[in-house]
Amino acid sequence: MAKDSGIGAASKRREDVRFLSGSGKYTDDINLAGQAYACFLRSSVAHGRINAIDTAAATAMPGVVAILTAKDFEGAGGLPCGWCVTGKDGPMKEPKHPILAEGKVRHVGDPIAMVIADTKEQAQAAADAISVDIEELPAVIDMKAAIAGGPLVHEDIGTNLCYDWNFGSDKAETDAAFETAHHVTRLELTNNRLVPNAMEPRVAIGAYDRSTGEHTLYTTSQNPHVIRLLMGAFVLQIPEHKLRVVAPDVGGGFGSKIFHYAEEAACTLAAKLVNRPVKWTAERSESFVTDAHGRDHVSTIELALDAEGHFLALRTDTLANMGAYLSTFAPSVPTYLHGTLMAGNYATPLINVNVRAVFTNTVPVDAYRGAGRPEATFQLERVIDMAAREMGIDPVEIRRRNFIKPDQFPYQTPVALAYDTGNYHATMDKLVEIADIAGFAARKAESAARGKLRGLGIACYIEACGIAPSAVAGALGARAGLYESATVRVNATGSVTVLTGSHSHGQGHETTFPQVVAEMLGIDEGQVEVVHGDTGRIPFGMGTYGSRSIAVGGAALVRATEKIINKARKIAAHLMEAAEGDVEFANGTFSVKGTDKSVGWGDVCLTAYVPHNFPHETLEPGLEETAFYDPANFTFPAGAYAAEVEVDPDTGQVTLCSFAAADDFGNIINPMIVDGQVHGGIGQGVGQALLEHAVYDANGQLLSGSYMDYAMPRADDVPFYAVDHSCQTPCTHNPLGVKGCGEAGAIGTPPTIVNAVIDALADRGVKHIDMPLTPARVWAAMQG
């Protein structure tokens, strides 16, 4: 029988009451007394030299408080990059990323001046009145052109190549395997650039208290402590104890709200300069040209096989777009999160990965749901599908033939990762069942009778979640540790406040974290409340991204709760005059082994705060514990996905008919929330595969800069999904046995859908189409 509370229960998301009734408190809902409004004048050209900025007329306009340009931020540092990749020629090139443009603008949307006025409209009007003399320079947009002598985005580093990184098996050994292979499949492909499009645009409010010297930044962030550390220490030189960063309800991030953005630093500093709170709220059109974009890789991948279709070697060569500046974690995405994933679910003995990261006059590119893992999975699952077709092997069979076998775990890949556990055959078996693959031929015939071309696509994925092990991350270039924290504060009446370093911006932590604590303490979930998102309240933590919250933050929570139980056991032993070792704890009650003596949770908690006769030498009052958890390894969720599509041969329109996902997430805290996470990820994967594309013209103008041209998936673009997570190989190294599920759908879905479309069109000689598979592209491919 399904549980109705605690770990494994489909508890309803308690946060939805306020989100769905319009009573969530987002950053833009915060308005401070005396607040002024900021508007940023942004570059309308992709590349140019700033000869002069004349703010005189604008400064005299009604309501204008101040207009700031780069010279007002001279004492501040650039926006730091949190990851240093070391390539073949040493550390990456790391050009300065100023808060406001210094001397040059490098992408459309680059901020030139900050106008602060009494109202938003006055700020906008004054921004329009600023006169900027910009000498437009030739822009470099295409990555190949950028590294082949194109205009330099940053003259001071003398190159557009950020790094050239080679990783994995020995290159010569890998190349040799290709020389003698029975079959080699080669594919060039593009992983399309995406705009993250969180429902809530970014907002920043800076405030300064002259009496205490304390700064406060309210911001739309997935990781307020990271922002406090980066902005305080590297940009504004504000001591951490004088800087509080608050990220209240956040309406979606998908990675784009991990990073430290210029507007945060500008509003924080400006609040002190003008001695008023300063608020900035992004317009949607601003989000398109300032939120860090995702993906944008161009790759060549080659797979060497023997006569039976066993994988012998894999090599890939990728160009990864960094955009105009290095966003906070940009260098890690094509390397640490991409190169390490190239083994996928397969026992390929030799894998060599090369990545060149390139500067262009475009918006910076950084982590977006999946971050590097979708790019790796897309390459791998496309080339496998192509190889299967070329060799006449069934796409399910070729994967099964090459899976890492259940008895091979723990499995050391040639690309650094060591998978602790998994059973890829089991998820594939489950997929074959829930997708009714046996019935495909009949459905294809039925589609054909209606003049439609039906295709079946299969893809598998592996994910490295729980972005953590500080030691591994540090060895690969991270400038931060990647643990997580939790404080469990038991109140005198027995209710519990959890203060977590994880941040919920849609994931449902306010529901799932209490499920864990309630299960461990034997109390009602409703007695547990979660506090997150405020550096003034929570312990130092690294926030939420990379599907890490339950695997790392949840593990920290377990550790802290274990400490609580240990402390409570001491109190119970004291109350029952028993030896601590004889006290057992179950279902919220402490009892003495072999006796009928017991004491309830409530009595223990109250006594902790009313310690009238505590032996203070050995027992402190209070019941509050903190734990930091740094895991031994990543977690490795994996799964197998199937999609069926119909292509209209007259128009090229692709209809997604069905989608099935068999995932192994290890143990599950709340199956309903896991379903929701998978659904959302698949939806974004459908967007990438069929609809979404950030397109620049040769001059660096973003052609798809609004929803008139940037196609987001809508409800009628997706079918009902068949999702299953009954295959469970619990993680071996965290206390909950959990793996993480937030990005799986976004990782596994694009290749599944593309494989399905290619399957539908295979008879017409179509071998590959780059995403998004728009009707026009599919039709053009059918014309040959």
Add this chain to the structure above:
Amino acid sequence: MYDFEFVKVGSLAEAVAALKAEGAQALGGGQTLIPTLKQRLAQPAKLVSLTGIAELVGVSASDGVLSVGGATTHAQVAREATAYPALAELASHIGDPAVRNRGTIGGSLANDDPAADYPAGVLGSGATVVTNAREIAADDFFRGLFETALEEGEIITAVRFPIPQKASYQRFAQPASRFALTGVFVAQYADGVRVAVTGASENGVFRWSDAEAALSSSFAPEAVDGLSVSPDGLIGDLHGTPEYRAHLVKVLTRRAVAAAG
């Protein structure tokens, strides 16, 4: 959005008078103009709202003609144009419910977006655009991208559609905006067939005369099989090449004929 003066008038005469002011602009349902203002891409001194003029709202049919008031919303046309089902169907697929409940036929025609649906219905029906000053035949009304025969301050009061024997509008949606990437309106009248194409041409809505001739002699999908549309002058953008749009014109024409029965 920049500041502007706003007036909502109760009669056509008041509207005509109000629009004589310097920098005044008519506001229908605002489904194009308001977003344009929000992006600060237009700066009218004064907006004159036409939606409160009772005489401009309504759908009626008599003597084989459907009349739609200039300030009638798409939603009302979708509900009430039962005498002309193909037109009701066209109106029911414009935008989304919010757009259909605000947007008006007069606003759509005056704006003449090259990807709007109504221009195909109006040109494909050989309708008459009635203004406060005159009557304009559909063939004379559309003058290119966002350009019509309307004079400064002229207000569309009604559109009169001759009701055809058979008709259908087939549209293929642009994936992002869901405007018509290409849309084709086919209408069969006693004296011949009209075929109007929206979304495809750099010059806005146009009639495909070769198809009209072929379908006038044989109203069957196959009648257009031997024809082709030149991609010259068709729109090429992120969402489709001129060749793709030319192809869609033919596909959608066939489908419209089939659907018209």
